[in-house]
Amino acid sequence: MSIFSYLLPKKEKSASVAKERLQIIVARERSTRGGPDYLPQLQEELLMVVRKYVPVDQDAVNVQVDRDSGCEILELNITLPEQE
Amino acid sequence: MTKIVVVTSGKGGVGKTTTSAALATGLAQRGHKTTVIDFDVGLRNLDLIMGCERRVVYDLVNVINGDANLKQGLIKDKRVEDLYILPASQTRDKDALTLEGVEKVLDGLKEMGMEYIICDSPAGIEKGALTAAYFADEAVVVTNPEVSSVRDSDRILGILSSKTRKAEQGEGDIPARLLLTRYSPERVESGQMLSVEDVKEILAIDLLGVIPESQAVLNASNSGSPVILDRDSDAGQAYEDAVARFLGETREHRFLTSTKKSLFGRLFGG
Numbered sequence: 001m002s003i004f005s006y007l008l009p010k011k012e013k014s015a016s017v018a019k020e021r022l023q024i025i026v027a028r029e030r031s032t033r034g035g036p037d038y039l040p041q042l043q044e045e046l047l048m049v050v051r052k053y054v055p056v057d058q059d060a061v062n063v064q065v066d067r068d069s070g071c072e073i074l075e076l077n078i079t080l081p082e083q084e
Numbered sequence: 085m086t087k088i089v090v091v092t093s094g095k096g097g098v099g100k101t102t103t104s105a106a107l108a109t110g111l112a113q114r115g116h117k118t119t120v121i122d123f124d125v126g127l128r129n130l131d132l133i134m135g136c137e138r139r140v141v142y143d144l145v146n147v148i149n150g151d152a153n154l155k156q157g158l159i160k161d162k163r164v165e166d167l168y169i170l171p172a173s174q175t176r177d178k179d180a181l182t183l184e185g186v187e188k189v190l191d192g193l194k195e196m197g198m199e200y201i202i203c204d205s206p207a208g209i210e211k212g213a214l215t216a217a218y219f220a221d222e223a224v225v226v227t228n229p230e231v232s233s234v235r236d237s238d239r240i241l242g243i244l245s246s247k248t249r250k251a252e253q254g255e256g257d258i259p260a261r262l263l264l265t266r267y268s269p270e271r272v273e274s275g276q277m278l279s280v281e282d283v284k285e286i287l288a289i290d291l292l293g294v295i296p297e298s299q300a301v302l303n304a305s306n307s308g309s310p311v312i313l314d315r316d317s318d319a320g321q322a323y324e325d326a327v328a329r330f331l332g333e334t335r336e337h338r339f340l341t342s343t344k345k346s347l348f349g350r351l352f353g354g
Contacts, residue, residue, distance in 0.1 A: 013274075013275025013276065014276055015272070015275050015276055015277055015278050015279070015282070016275065018230075018231050018278055018282075019278060019282045019286070021231065022231055022234055022235060022278075022286050023286060025235060026234075026235060026238045026286055029235075029238065029239065029242075030238070030242070033242040
């Protein structure tokens with residue numbers, strides 16, 4: 001880094017952008033890992049149903065399978081938009 | 085007791101074969117009887133990196149099919165005692181590699197008294213990569229400090245935790261350690277490359293070693309001599325450290341910071 005770069009406006013370093021993007025995508029991919037293959041499609045169809053009644057974002061519906069000693073829990077999380 | 089180690093990454097071109105060759109050579113140099121197997125059916129390359137390409141007569145698929153016995157298939161290294169290479173087949177038939185066949189080969193190697201079997205995985209998450217990983221007791225995940233490689237490594241870690249024999253038998257995850265290759269401290273310091281801490285934090289696995297970006301790696305592959313034999317080089321020494329850590333020794337990580345710049349260089353961006 002040269003002395004002149006201190007005079008220029010600060011730009012975010014690309015490595016920190018990379019780290020942030022990776023943390024988000026890796027967390028998302030891990031949440032569906034190991035679950036049944038139908039999960040993504042289930043999520044998609046649930047989203048369509050919810051959207052018939054409430055306008056929600058793409059990532060408003062969260063589907064997750066948790067394994068607890070001996071039983072599996074299918075967890076659905078739907079975030080509704082704030083009331084106007 | 086034989087330990088089977090898979091060298092894997094998901095992404096291609098990050099240094100799996102270079103690492104497999106260095107790791108196997110390093111283990112053999114320390115007196116451990118070791119075989120390194122190329123699982124990349126159709127795209128044989130370990131033989132070139134090990135410098136034995138002209139000595140290949142039989143390959144892994146020949147041994148599996150019984151066209152040759154294990155002793156005929158193994159190539160004994162000429163530089164290092166106790167080091168053997170089993171090359172991949174160049175057949176385009178990906179189904180040639182069966183789990184039963186591979187198990188038979190691994191059992192044969194165990195009977196020969198191998199202490200380590202290094203499985204050089206092909207890229208991807210297809211059958212070849214799954215076969216290379218299936219019987220592993222331990223994994224080395226080779227990653228470059230770059231987004232696509234880190235993401236693919238994370239996917240591979242997910243696969244390792246469910247698709248190995250140990251996982252299927254309920255013995256849990258096999259230990260997997262990170263080997264970060266093509267690391268450039270200068271670029272990390274200037275904020276253009278993910279740091280070793282960044283990658284460790286994202287993948288959440290133990291660090292086996294960091295191999296600096298080095299001219300020595302290309303020189304080694306050019307001449308068909310595993311880079312770990314180039315003892316004067318930074319990459320060779322970094323692999324040497326990684327092998328020591330692999331065997332349980334404690335070694336400080338080296339080559340993580342750039343060589344100091346002069347005041348002049350810092351002022352004017354040398």
